[in-house]
Amino acid sequence: MTTEAAFIAALRAIATAPAARGLADDAAVLDVGGSRLVLTMDAIVEGVHFLRDDPADSVAWKLVATNVSDLAAKGAVPRGCLLTYPLAADPDWDAVFLRGLEEAVRHFAIPLLGGDTVRQPEGSPRSFSLVALGEPEAGVAVPSRGGARSGDRLWLSGPVGDAGLGLAVLRGERHTAPEHRAVLAERYRRPSPRPMLGAALAPHVHAMMDVSDGVLIDAARLAAASEVAAVVELGQLPLSRAFVETVGDSLPERLFAAGAGDDYCLLFAAPPEADAMLERIAAWHRNSLYPVGRVMGGRGLSLLYQDDPVPLPGRLGFQH
Amino acid sequence: MTTEAAFIAALRAIATAPAARGLADDAAVLDVGGSRLVLTMDAIVEGVHFLRDDPADSVAWKLVATNVSDLAAKGAVPRGCLLTYPLAADPDWDAVFLRGLEEAVRHFAIPLLGGDTVRQPEGSPRSFSLVALGEPEAGVAVPSRGGARSGDRLWLSGPVGDAGLGLAVLRGERHTAPEHRAVLAERYRRPSPRPMLGAALAPHVHAMMDVSDGVLIDAARLAAASEVAAVVELGQLPLSRAFVETVGDSLPERLFAAGAGDDYCLLFAAPPEADAMLERIAAWHRNSLYPVGRVMGGRGLSLLYQDDPVPLPGRLGFQH
Numbered sequence: 041m042t043t044e045a046a047f048i049a050a051l052r053a054i055a056t057a058p059a060a061r062g063l064a065d066d067a068a069v070l071d072v073g074g075s076r077l078v079l080t081m082d083a084i085v086e087g088v089h090f091l092r093d094d095p096a097d098s099v100a101w102k103l104v105a106t107n108v109s110d111l112a113a114k115g116a117v118p119r120g121c122l123l124t125y126p127l128a129a130d131p132d133w134d135a136v137f138l139r140g141l142e143e144a145v146r147h148f149a150i151p152l153l154g155g156d157t158v159r160q161p162e163g164s165p166r167s168f169s170l171v172a173l174g175e176p177e178a179g180v181a182v183p184s185r186g187g188a189r190s191g192d193r194l195w196l197s198g199p200v201g202d203a204g205l206g207l208a209v210l211r212g213e214r215h216t217a218p219e220h221r222a223v224l225a226e227r228y229r230r231p232s233p234r235p236m237l238g239a240a241l242a243p244h245v246h247a248m249m250d251v252s253d254g255v256l257i258d259a260a261r262l263a264a265a266s267e268v269a270a271v272v273e274l275g276q277l278p279l280s281r282a283f284v285e286t287v288g289d290s291l292p293e294r295l296f297a298a299g300a301g302d303d304y305c306l307l308f309a310a311p312p313e314a315d316a317m318l319e320r321i322a323a324w325h326r327n328s329l330y331p332v333g334r335v336m337g338g339r340g341l342s343l344l345y346q347d348d349p350v351p352l353p354g355r356l357g358f359q360h
Numbered sequence: 361m362t363t364e365a366a367f368i369a370a371l372r373a374i375a376t377a378p379a380a381r382g383l384a385d386d387a388a389v390l391d392v393g394g395s396r397l398v399l400t401m402d403a404i405v406e407g408v409h410f411l412r413d414d415p416a417d418s419v420a421w422k423l424v425a426t427n428v429s430d431l432a433a434k435g436a437v438p439r440g441c442l443l444t445y446p447l448a449a450d451p452d453w454d455a456v457f458l459r460g461l462e463e464a465v466r467h468f469a470i471p472l473l474g475g476d477t478v479r480q481p482e483g484s485p486r487s488f489s490l491v492a493l494g495e496p497e498a499g500v501a502v503p504s505r506g507g508a509r510s511g512d513r514l515w516l517s518g519p520v521g522d523a524g525l526g527l528a529v530l531r532g533e534r535h536t537a538p539e540h541r542a543v544l545a546e547r548y549r550r551p552s553p554r555p556m557l558g559a560a561l562a563p564h565v566h567a568m569m570d571v572s573d574g575v576l577i578d579a580a581r582l583a584a585a586s587e588v589a590a591v592v593e594l595g596q597l598p599l600s601r602a603f604v605e606t607v608g609d610s611l612p613e614r615l616f617a618a619g620a621g622d623d624y625c626l627l628f629a630a631p632p633e634a635d636a637m638l639e640r641i642a643a644w645h646r647n648s649l650y651p652v653g654r655v656m657g658g659r660g661l662s663l664l665y666q667d668d669p670v671p672l673p674g675r676l677g678f679q680h
Binding site: 081 | 374376379381388394400403465471473493
């Protein structure tokens with residue numbers, strides 16, 4: 041067990057309130073008044089979740105977006121956020137960060153409600169923490185990772201692999217045409233979760249989560265939480281034009297896309313009877329939904345590529 | 361303007377939702393489902409808010425307690441908290457921290473709901489962030505810093521100066537008898553806010569806040585937010601036996617007590633008509649309340665000592 045896994049296991053023993061959902065979901069769900077509040081707290085750290093030379097406004101965007109992505113996965117409409125900000129002696133960087141923060145809180149309609157600043161020693165990596173609060177629609181159950189049932193289809197709400205490829209391009213490990221470079225870097229730096237789409241999907245799904253660490257590891261987590269088996273058809277994973285024109289579209293690239301993190305789209309399980317409703321939601325929200333696999337009895341994750349079994353890679357995704 | 365003041369001013373321009381209270385209060389107040397939720401986020405940093413060799417369990421306690429203190433100041437009963445935890449390669453320290461965390465969330469009845477772990481580079485100072493949520497009593501206005509009126513009395517809910525003196529003792533700057541040392545160190549490391557007392561006081565106060573940076577600076581903030589003048593009678597500040605037996609009880613020591621931080625008691629303004637009710641609340645909660653000054657027309661803070669004016673010290677308190 042890694043230090044982090046051991047630590048989280050110990051935290052779990054403390055977080056016994058039902059609202060904590062066993063620390064096994066993307067967010068906590070607290071009853072307040074006659075409503076419920078979805079609560080999530082994600083931190084991002086320089087060198088782990090963003091690059092040292094990423095523009096400060098995109099760091100702010102990513103901080104807000106990764107938290108909004110958790111709200112989207114729980115079908116919660118953003119209500120507010122609070123920020124812990126490390127002040128280093130770099131007012132120019134701070135000013136650009138604030139521009140990005142303002143842009144992000146407007147874009148996602150998530151008012152900044154408060155927070156704290158802390159002094160940060162010179163030279164230590166920047167680390168930001170954000171808490172986001174959202175409210176699910178009245179009367180709709182807040183989807184967990186754990187409700188998928190045998191017979192469900194697995195769906196994705198957007199292309200995968202772009203952010204991972206964008207990171208590789210920014211690091212100089214991959215090369216591509218300038219217009220693709222811009223698209224892919226943007227996908228790494230400025231994820232675009234869709235909370236209103238998540239809220240529209242919530243009444244129709246059995247399980248939902250956001251894809252933050254890679255489709256494979258997140259599908260494995262959904263299957264484990266639901267005590268079912270998941271099959272992902274790699275050939276059905278949606279890939280962007282920028283991705284395909286940069287690296288191609290054969291099995292190794294699809295495995296790369298499925299194991300790269302930072303997609304921040306939605307992964308959900310829904311029964312086939314929901315197909316027509318999902319189609320209407322996709323049209324209404326101008327956001328394609330992609331069937332990428334299915335849920336079966338049993339345990340674990342298995343992969344197909346054009347109907348042939350594919351061995352699981354040793355590393356399913358990115359764990360930060 | 362300091363970097364921090366400039367940064368917070370810029371944040372304020374973004375945090376325009378009424379729930380944010382202009383970032384000028386101890387907490388945000390969000391309407392949720394017919395109720396309200398009080399939200400606060402405080403971070404603590406090694407070398408700033410706690411000492412490097414403070415026991416890890418007391419660091420956890422302090423992290424929870426400083427946030428609960430903000431809830432207490434808003435009359436909010438704790439509902440839950442979320443934690444951002446920096447994982448360094450020190451599982452022993454982590455284990456002791458978790459013991460303290462468990463003890464604190466039980467003591468303050470504030471369930472741990474979630475959070476995030478982040479990798480922390482070796483050797484960088486530890487930094488923790490916590491968000492606490494609380495719910496005020498139905499129908500009771502959430503007191504702000506800004507409601508004090510001319511004619512109000514100023515009150516404190518506990519002794520001041522102990523934590524500041526405890527820090528000085530731990531640093532070896534002051535010396536005292538072993539039994540006092542233990543008391544004072546404990547007051548620095550393990551503040552004991554009283555949220556149920558805060559909730560009982562809330563309906564009867566015009567303004568309330570917690571004393572985190574020192575009575576003088578916090579009274580000046582309350583007066584500024586309320587657009588009134590505050591007078592503090594230094595001779596009335598409650599001092600503990602450990603404090604008095606360590607440093608004495610003359611004007612310089614009282615100024616020290618009034619300018620030291622980390623007291624985490626409540627400072628509030630209430631009309632004289634509330635005196636009898638305050639007495640009953642104090643008896644019920646077994647917690648003395650101390651009248652320490654008054655509110656007048658005008659602006660600013662002034663000090664008295666045994667009825668004589670005392671010039672304001674250059675540094676009113678501790679700003680972290």
